[in-house]
């Protein structure tokens with residue numbers, strides 16, 4: 001067993017890493033972290049997640065191009081002018097994952113609990129059923145499950161000295177990324193985790209005290 005101090009040190013020293021060394025990441029470390037992450041709590045133990053390990057530089061570059069294109073599009077809208085300073089920074093950083101030797105694409109699948117099945121059978125007519133369905137949609141169980149696994153992945157890779165960032169930003173190019181990764185229609189891309197040996201040592205971002 002880890003001591004509390006060791007667990008605390010591991011947890012507190014993980015940082016989001018956005019600059020990476022050009023050093024290959026051993027595949028066995030990725031597989032070990034992913035296998036252990038499948039022990040994360042997840043809705044109904046349905047494990048409605050998939051993790052695609054992308055090491056092909058060309059593919060990573062194309063995902064970067066797709067994300068950057070959407071950033072540029074949104075930055076060009078008149079509505080972006082009021083956020084000029086932040087937008088300038090965002091334009092430089094939204095595709096930073098291009099610099100990572102590995103990206104893990106996280107997919108979520110269909111999750112269906114007994115509540116979902118009853119609500120589905122009940123149909124659209126009943127307003128209370130509609131409301132319950134909408135409440136469940138605000139924090140989909142498949143999304144929550146994948147989030148638990150991502151937390152584990154980032155922590156376990158940190159244990160091996162690897163840097164990661166949990167990225168929701170690439171969702172802006174969800175369609176393009178799914179095409180590039182040949183994702184079948186029953187799965188949804190929900191996030192990207194660039195992985196590599198850190199080339200930066202970012203300051204700790206403070207936490208709200210409990």
Ligand SMILES: Cc1cc2nc3c(=O)[nH]c(=O)nc-3n(C[C@H](O)[C@H](O)[C@H](O)COP(=O)(O)O)c2cc1C
Nearest residue numbers: 014015016017018165166167168169170202204205
């Ligand atoms: C759901 C989620 C989405 C995130 N999306 C992005 C992202 O798109 N781009 C990015 O640079 N960081 C992203 N982050 C990383 C956060 O910015 C980071 O975790 C936070 O600032 C705290 O810093 P730390 O991870 O170093 O402790 C995301 C984190 C989470 C949990």
